Amino acid sequence: MNIFDEYLEKIKKTLIDLSKDGRIILPENLDGxxxxxxxxxxxxxxxxxVAMFLSKINKKSPLDLAKIISxxxxxxxxxxxxxxxxxxxxxxxxxxxxxxxxxxxxxxENSKTFGINNKEKKKNYLIEFVSxxxxxxxxxxxxRGAILGDVIANVLLFNNHKVTKEYYVNDYGNQIINxxxxxxxxxxxxxxxxxxxxxxxxxxxxxxxxxxxKNIIKSNTEINFENFETVSKxxxxxxxxxxxxxxxxxxxxxxxxHDNFISEKKLVENNEVEKVIEFLQKKNFVYKGKIKAPAGExxxxxxxxxxxxxxxxxxxxxxxxxxxxSDGSWTYFAxxxxxxxxxxxxxxDYLINILGADHAGYxxxxxxxxxxxxxxxxxxxxxxxxxxxxxxxxKPFKMSKRKGDYITVDDLINEVGKxxxxxxxxxxxxxxxxxxxxxxxxxxxxxxPLYYVQYAYARISSVFRHLNKDLESEINIKNFDFKYSxxxxxxxxxxxxxxxxxxxxSQKFEPHRIPVYLYELSSLFHSFWNLGKDNPEKRFINNxxxxxxxxxxxxxxxxxxxxxxxxxxxxSTPTKM
Numbered sequence: 001m002n003i004f005d006e007y008l009e010k011i012k013k014t015l016i017d018l019s020k021d022g023r024i025i026l027p028e029n030l031d032g033x034x035x036x037x038x039x040x041x042x043x044x045x046x047x048x049x050v051a052m053f054l055s056k057i058n059k060k061s062p063l064d065l066a067k068i069i070s071x072x073x074x075x076x077x078x079x080x081x082x083x084x085x086x087x088x089x090x091x092x093x094x095x096x097x098x099x100x101x102x103x104x105x106x107x108x109e110n111s112k113t114f115g116i117n118n119k120e121k122k123k124n125y126l127i128e129f130v131s132x133x134x135x136x137x138x139x140x141x142x143x144r145g146a147i148l149g150d151v152i153a154n155v156l157l158f159n160n161h162k163v164t165k166e167y168y169v170n171d172y173g174n175q176i177i178n179x180x181x182x183x184x185x186x187x188x189x190x191x192x193x194x195x196x197x198x199x200x201x202x203x204x205x206x207x208x209x210x211x212x213x214k215n216i217i218k219s220n221t222e223i224n225f226e227n228f229e230t231v232s233k234x235x236x237x238x239x240x241x242x243x244x245x246x247x248x249x250x251x252x253x254x255x256x257x258h259d260n261f262i263s264e265k266k267l268v269e270n271n272e273v274e275k276v277i278e279f280l281q282k283k284n285f286v287y288k289g290k291i292k293a294p295a296g297e298x299x300x301x302x303x304x305x306x307x308x309x310x311x312x313x314x315x316x317x318x319x320x321x322x323x324x325x326s327d328g329s330w331t332y333f334a335x336x337x338x339x340x341x342x343x344x345x346x347x348x349d350y351l352i353n354i355l356g357a358d359h360a361g362y363x364x365x366x367x368x369x370x371x372x373x374x375x376x377x378x379x380x381x382x383x384x385x386x387x388x389x390x391x392x393x394x395k396p397f398k399m400s401k402r403k404g405d406y407i408t409v410d411d412l413i414n415e416v417g418k419x420x421x422x423x424x425x426x427x428x429x430x431x432x433x434x435x436x437x438x439x440x441x442x443x444x445x446x447x448x449p450l451y452y453v454q455y456a457y458a459r460i461s462s463v464f465r466h467l468n469k470d471l472e473s474e475i476n477i478k479n480f481d482f483k484y485s486x487x488x489x490x491x492x493x494x495x496x497x498x499x500x501x502x503x504x505x506s507q508k509f510e511p512h513r514i515p516v517y518l519y520e521l522s523s524l525f526h527s528f529w530n531l532g533k534d535n536p537e538k539r540f541i542n543n544x545x546x547x548x549x550x551x552x553x554x555x556x557x558x559x560x561x562x563x564x565x566x567x568x569x570x571x572s573t574p575t576k577m
Contacts (some may be wrong), residue, residue: 001103001106001107001110001114001499002117002499002500002503003045003046003103003496004035004036004037004046004496004499004500005035005119005499007035007046007048007093008033008034008035008048010073010077011033011035011048011050011069011073012030012033014069014072014073014076015030015050015054015069017072018068018069018072023068024054024058024065024068024069025054025057025058026054026057027054027057030053032049032053033048033049033050033053034048034049035047035048036048036049037497037500038090038092042084042086042092043094044082044084044092044093044094045093045094045095045493045496046092046093047086047090047091047092047093048090048091048093049089049090050066050069050091051063051065051066051069051085051089051090051091052088052089052090055089061089062088062089063085063087063088063089065089066085066089066090066091067085069091070083070085070091073091073093078098079095079096079098079099079102080093080094080095080096080099081094081095081096081099082094097482097483097484097489100482100484100489100492101480101481101482101483101484102480103492103496104480104482104484104492104550104553104554104557105480107495107557107560108477108480108553108556108557111556111557111560114498114499114560114561114564115158115498115499115501115502115561115564116158116159116160116499116502117159117499117502117503117506118160120159120503120506122160122161122162123161123162123349123350124161124162124163124164124347124348124349124350125153125156125161125162125163125164125348125349125350125351125352126163126164126166126343126346126348126350126351126352127149127152127153127163127164127165127166127352127354128149128166128167128168128343128351128352128353128354129145129146129148129149129150129165129166129167129353129354130142130145130146130149130167130247130251130258130354131167131168131169131170132170132247133170133175133176133179134169134170134171134176134179134240134243134244134247135175135176135179135204135243136204136206136208136209136243136246137206137208137246137247137250137408137409137410138247138250138251138408138409139406139407139408139409140388140390140406140407140408140409140411140412140436141356141357141387141388142356142409143254143388143409143412143421143425144385144386144388144425144430144434145354145355145356145385145430146251146254146256146409147254147256147421147422147425147426147570148354148383148385148425148426148430148511149165149352149354150165150254150255150256150570151422151426151511151514151568151569151570152352152354152383152509152511153165154511154567154568154569154570155502155505155506155511155514155568156506158502158506158564158568159502159506161506164259164260164348165257165258165259165260166258166259166260166261166262167258167260167261167262168262168264168339169240169244169261169262169263169264169265170264170332171236171240171263171264171265172264172265172268172335173264173332176236176240176265177236178202178203178204179204179239179243180232180235180236180239181202181203181228182203182204182205182209183209183212183213183216183235183239183242184225184228184231184232184235185197185203186209186210186212186213187213187216187217187225188225189210189213190210190213190214190217191217191225208246211242212239212242212243212246215242216235216238216239216242220234220238223235244261250408250409250410251409253409253410253413253418254409254413254418254421254422255418255422255570262339262342264335264339267335267338267339267342268330268335268338272338272339272341272342273330273334273335273337273338275338275341276334276337276338276341276373277308277323277334279341279373280310280337280372280373283372284311285310285311285314285372286308286309286310286311286323287308287309287311288306288307288308288309289306289307289309289320290304290305290306290307291304291307291309291319291320291322292304292319305326307322307323307324307325307326308322308323308324309321309322309323310322310323310333310337310365310368310369310372311372312364312365312368312369313368314368314372315367315368315369315371315372316364316367316368316371317364317365317368318364321333321365323337333365333366333369336366336369337366337369337373340366340369340370340373340380341373344370344373344374344379350379350380350381351370351379351380351381352380352381352382352383352509353366353380353381353382353383354383354385355382355383355384355385356384356385357384357385357386357387359384360384363382363384366380366382367380367382381509383430383431383509384430384431385430386430386431386432386433386434387433387434388425388433388434388436389433389434389435389436390407390436390438391435391436391437391438391439392437392438392439393439397438409421415438416438416441416442418571419450419454419571419572420441420442420450422569422570422571423449423450423453423515423569423571424436424441424449424450426511426512426514426515426569427449427512427515427516427519428512429510429512430510430512444577446523446526449515449519450571451577452519452522452523452526453515453518453519453522453562453566454566454571454572454573454574454577455522455526455577456521456522456525456526456558456562457559457562457563457566457573457574457575458574458575458576458577459525459526459529460555460558460559460562461559461575461576462575462576463540463541463547463555464555465575466541467541467546467547471556471559471575475552475553475556477549477552477553479549480553482549482550482553482554483550484550484554485538487527487528487531487538488528488554490524491521491524491525491528491554491558492554494520494521494524495521495557495558495561497517498517498561498564498565501513501514501517502514511568511569514565514568514569515565515569517565518562518565518566518569521558521561521562522562525558540555
């Protein structure tokens, strides 16, 4: 039940009736009319811009139109308590007790589907996220993007869309050559006591490579590691397998599993880059040309040369992009274009890419290539996961002591756990930097949003335990003629916003709205709970350890929404804290 959508339809029906009577004029399209959550200061439940939307075509002031429309709405709807008009012409609706009693009954009987938008056309999404080079463990910078991609997937799945979660393995290029050399030298260190050249900046110095080397030695006793050139090909494959095992373990510790892992190397070996270049050439999107040196940089060593270029400027990019290097090998961009052609060939409705902050400048060029390949705009959506700053004792915090000095996902999980990592990383819009404060995360107070939401659920669970009832079990109630208090109605109003939260999270790919919503709902609940400390009438359980049906149902629907939201975020709801 989405009361905002339902009342939007009621308003539109009212307008049609008024139009038939010749009292107002309607445009061909009513899409500009909305029903929104009003500011708390207006003390109402729904607000609409309908009068302002129709003002121009009717040549009337929004206030005059609002009077006509609001009178008609009130006359035909017995669930409305009051209708007020606020400048410049908003119509604000406040519902009566009967409405909220019926609302409670409806969402209680449809608890498993409450929040789902069944009217929305179902689509098929591919979400590519993380896609870190397979050269070592995931670090905190990857963590935020990983959680963002996973929860976007969860929101879409909740709304009954089809979702595929994909990891693009960058297993082709110089970084893989250097990575393989690093593993090889660790193998030499173990087998022949040769010191690892830590001073070589091209190599990967992390201690995790020692474990990679040990595993490879143990499982491949037939390989002679005397000469790098003779083993480089097989060693590359074995090293990537080890790296992906570690990455998958990192992701699993965050509660994340991808459906597909797509190899860049295989795309190149299968000639998919050549094929996509031919495809673009046929469409006249590729040419031989020169790229000027980037402005504002030291370009003393820049050499302008003729190379194969993609006409990305035709699709909104600031310059055309190179597809081939001077040695004839393909650029990273060319491989990426081939990968996105591969995505499009699999017939997804939309492609979603989660990019790190350091790849924000890459959006225009890859979006332009998808526009060219698909012959349509908006097929690709890119979301940027901004930087995470770890803070402890009010100063930057570094946990890892190993060479390379970065903080891994495992470091983070060991410090605060999966739940805190997921909830706090998601607690702010992804396009702004996030301060991850360890002191707040472990604090058992309102300052820790995860704790505050989990504690609300635990409090509700405690009521059911006192009654020897299971929070998850069925409750049979026949009479729903409830008379809720003002505090309870305020919470029910917040619950009525849940479908709107889901819609915004799903349509805008902004899942941070969910933990923010859950925190606001939990805050209202805790405030109401605390009233019982001084007022026995506000307590959920009386001295005889009994509870009214209306309070039992009230607690049940609050817990259902919290549970539903936390499942989407991928966080537990403990019954005791």
